[in-house]
Amino acid sequence: MLRGPEARLRLITVVLIAALLPIMGQLVRLQILEHSQYQTEAEALVQRQYALPESPWGVIMDRNGDLLVGNMPVYDVGAEINMITDTQMAAAVLAPLLNLPEEELRQTLTAPEDTQELIWRPLTRHIPSESARKIQALNWGWITLSPAWERYYAEGSLASHTLGFVNAEGMGYGVQAFQLRFLRGEQIARVGAVSSDTSPMPDELMEGNLIPYPGTDLCLTLDRTIQAYVEGVLDQAMVEYKATGGTILVMDPHTGAILAVASRPHYEPYRYPEYTQNGQDTLFTDPAVSIAYEPGSVLKVVSVAAALDSGRVDLNWSYNDTGQLEYGGVVIRNSSGTAYGRQDLQGILDNSLNVGAATLSTQVMGAELFYQYIRAFGFGQTTGIEVTGEASGLVHLPTDWDWSDSYLATNPFGQGIAVTPLQLATAVSAIANDGVMMQPHIVAERRYPDGRTVSIPSNELGQPISAETARLVAELMARSVETTAKAAQVPGYRVAGKSGTAQIPTTGGYDPQQVIVSYVGFGPLPDPQIVIVVKIDRPDVPVSMRWGTQIAAPVFQEVMARLFTLLGIPPSNLRAGP
Amino acid sequence: MSVVWQKKTHGVLRRQEKAQRLVAKLLLGVVITTSLLAATYLTLVASNVHTARQVWDMEHQIVAAQRDNEALKTEIARLSSIPVLQERSVALDYQPAETIDYLYPGVP
Numbered sequence: 001m002l003r004g005p006e007a008r009l010r011l012i013t014v015v016l017i018a019a020l021l022p023i024m025g026q027l028v029r030l031q032i033l034e035h036s037q038y039q040t041e042a043e044a045l046v047q048r049q050y051a052l053p054e055s056p057w058g059v060i061m062d063r064n065g066d067l068l069v070g071n072m073p074v075y076d077v078g079a080e081i082n083m084i085t086d087t088q089m090a091a092a093v094l095a096p097l098l099n100l101p102e103e104e105l106r107q108t109l110t111a112p113e114d115t116q117e118l119i120w121r122p123l124t125r126h127i128p129s130e131s132a133r134k135i136q137a138l139n140w141g142w143i144t145l146s147p148a149w150e151r152y153y154a155e156g157s158l159a160s161h162t163l164g165f166v167n168a169e170g171m172g173y174g175v176q177a178f179q180l181r182f183l184r185g186e187q188i189a190r191v192g193a194v195s196s197d198t199s200p201m202p203d204e205l206m207e208g209n210l211i212p213y214p215g216t217d218l219c220l221t222l223d224r225t226i227q228a229y230v231e232g233v234l235d236q237a238m239v240e241y242k243a244t245g246g247t248i249l250v251m252d253p254h255t256g257a258i259l260a261v262a263s264r265p266h267y268e269p270y271r272y273p274e275y276t277q278n279g280q281d282t283l284f285t286d287p288a289v290s291i292a293y294e295p296g297s298v299l300k301v302v303s304v305a306a307a308l309d310s311g312r313v314d315l316n317w318s319y320n321d322t323g324q325l326e327y328g329g330v331v332i333r334n335s336s337g338t339a340y341g342r343q344d345l346q347g348i349l350d351n352s353l354n355v356g357a358a359t360l361s362t363q364v365m366g367a368e369l370f371y372q373y374i375r376a377f378g379f380g381q382t383t384g385i386e387v388t389g390e391a392s393g394l395v396h397l398p399t400d401w402d403w404s405d406s407y408l409a410t411n412p413f414g415q416g417i418a419v420t421p422l423q424l425a426t427a428v429s430a431i432a433n434d435g436v437m438m439q440p441h442i443v444a445e446r447r448y449p450d451g452r453t454v455s456i457p458s459n460e461l462g463q464p465i466s467a468e469t470a471r472l473v474a475e476l477m478a479r480s481v482e483t484t485a486k487a488a489q490v491p492g493y494r495v496a497g498k499s500g501t502a503q504i505p506t507t508g509g510y511d512p513q514q515v516i517v518s519y520v521g522f523g524p525l526p527d528p529q530i531v532i533v534v535k536i537d538r539p540d541v542p543v544s545m546r547w548g549t550q551i552a553a554p555v556f557q558e559v560m561a562r563l564f565t566l567l568g569i570p571p572s573n574l575r576a577g578p
Numbered sequence: 579m580s581v582v583w584q585k586k587t588h589g590v591l592r593r594q595e596k597a598q599r600l601v602a603k604l605l606l607g608v609v610i611t612t613s614l615l616a617a618t619y620l621t622l623v624a625s626n627v628h629t630a631r632q633v634w635d636m637e638h639q640i641v642a643a644q645r646d647n648e649a650l651k652t653e654i655a656r657l658s659s660i661p662v663l664q665e666r667s668v669a670l671d672y673q674p675a676e677t678i679d680y681l682y683p684g685v686p
Binding site: 072147154224 | 645648649654655656659660
């Protein structure tokens with residue numbers, strides 16, 4: 001029995017201390033000795049990797065700022081199917097909103113009977129905002145709506161090959177695939193404390209804001225008005241000449257800027273999964289950039305330019321055209337099959353003389369000099385344009401294992417050599433631009449999300465010929481239009497051009513029926529503002545009509561005349577002054 | 579008379595009591611100060627969380643506005659796309675211009 005208050009106080013103190021000691025001990029153990037272990041466990045419970053909302057990609061505009069490719073806000077829909085009370089009713093309500101068959105949706109929404117775990121199932125992807133709002137209004141806790149983006153092609157299939165697309169794996173075509181690292185917004189994923197609905201806790205704001213960082217916008221050199229016009233003309237030509245394909249390319253020779261490039265057949269970029277599913281992937285390849293063909297006589301302008309620039313010939317040079325020339329085991333004949341007698345450089349272009357072109361390469365220049373110019377004009381090499389899958393074409397050189405002497409005789413008039421329409425336009429632009437060959441480009445400007453704007457400068461690819469030679473060849477081409485290719489003439493303007501009618505190589509020879517007709521030219525002289533390449537594949541018209549001058553030249557003329565109007569280029573007599 | 583009482587009455591414990599009161603006051607002061615600091619801390623933390631929540635909400639609003647903005651951009655692009663403009667032009671009876679007639683001002 002304790003006596004007195006002091007003894008009782010002591011007893012109480014001892015009891016309290018005894019009671020506190022284990023608590024203190026536990027605190028020391030938890031807070032100090034095993035602190036790190038418990039901290040790790042606690043972090044593992046609440047810390048998760050979380051991603052910020054998907055950021056929008058950079059948009060693509062034409063040179064006037066008109067939107068070509070934008071971002072459409074859409075939603076991905078999912079459901080925690082264990083939480084659904086009336087599956088039948090839910091399927092009936094959601095089916096029209098999700099554009100899914102009701103029965104299929106009902107099966108998706110039905111949870112297995114013997115499971116206790118929470119099951120989440122994706123229902124559909126990329127529903128429009130309008131449908132998402134209607135679903136939100138239903139106020140069903142088990143349905144999840146995740147914001148996402150979908151590429152929106154404002155002009156439908158316009159410039160589809162150039163714009164291209166990128167699939168979910170980051171692979172694709174066109175400028176979008178080539179510039180993916182700029183276009184794609186930064187997808188930010190962090191590790192931090194998250195709430196029960198896996199959204200980051202407010203403390204995470206200390207780490208930085210949670211606003212998605214968009215991609216870089218691209219401003220292209222394309223002009224959508226010119227592009228739409230050119231595509232319309234190409235479609236019309238395809239129908240009129242019953243062609244299987246075609247390309248029209250418009251380029252500024254002073255800068256290398258591509259103003260329009262249209263090819264057929266084409267596709268609608270937003271429907272690319274359907275094309276892939278149907279095995280139509282070949283549609284994605286851009287014939288203007290990625291498919292080389294034997295250009296035929298349009299290459300004669302390059303041969304004439306090379307011969308003139310080499311100094312081996314001048315405007316007074318002439319040769320005797322006997323209608324055929326044997327070289328390297330092949331006999332070269334003029335397309336008309338006739339002899340033209342004494343001919344000069346103008347005659348070679350006016351009459352499109354294969355024998356004359358072969359004479360220049362085999363007897364005037366020789367292989368080394370001729371191919372030096374062919375390379376200088378960029379054939380057999382990619383131009384470096386900002387789209388995927390650019391082809392380099394095919395140029396056989398004397399050092400190649402498969403070289404044949406006959407190439408030297410056939411290449412100057414565009415046989416046995418393969419080029420892309422883009423290469424052809426680039427080479428001819430050198431003639432239009434005082435001998436300076438500009439690198440073709442499609443991206444004019446990058447606009448970064450922080451407000452910075454970077455203009456992409458024009459690059460010189462080189463100067464294959466002198467300014468004087470370029471002016472002489474341009475004059476020869478212009479005279480050729482004025483005398484023999486009147487279908488390419490534009491009233492009030494001086495234009496220069498050359499037609500081509502190329503046979504299509506097959507195994508062991510050339511297709512006896514089919515041809516590719518083309519026309520390449522520029523104008524207005526003396527200061528050309530645009531270069532145009534027109535190529536029409538396999539026109540199904542009477543044989544007598546299957547010539548570049550009869551099919552491609554009128555198309556060239558139509559496009560050139562309208563572009564002078566669209567670009568506000570006054571007629572030659574007005575530009576020259578009173 | 580007990581020893582304790584004697585100490586109290588004879589002033590020995592009075593000094594102890596004085597000292598204990600001082601200690602008690604100090605402890606009380608410490609407790610009050612700690613409570614005030616704790617209350618201030620809790621208020622700041624609560625305020626911080628509240629502000630963070632507001633910022634969070636605003637950032638969500640910005641994201642929503644960003645999506646609305648993109649939707650509007652696409653809608654403007656759709657309405658000003660070439661096929662739509664062509665339809666509207668035809669409806670308004672416009673005709674495509676084939677050529678441009680240039681007027682050359684004479685030099686006086």
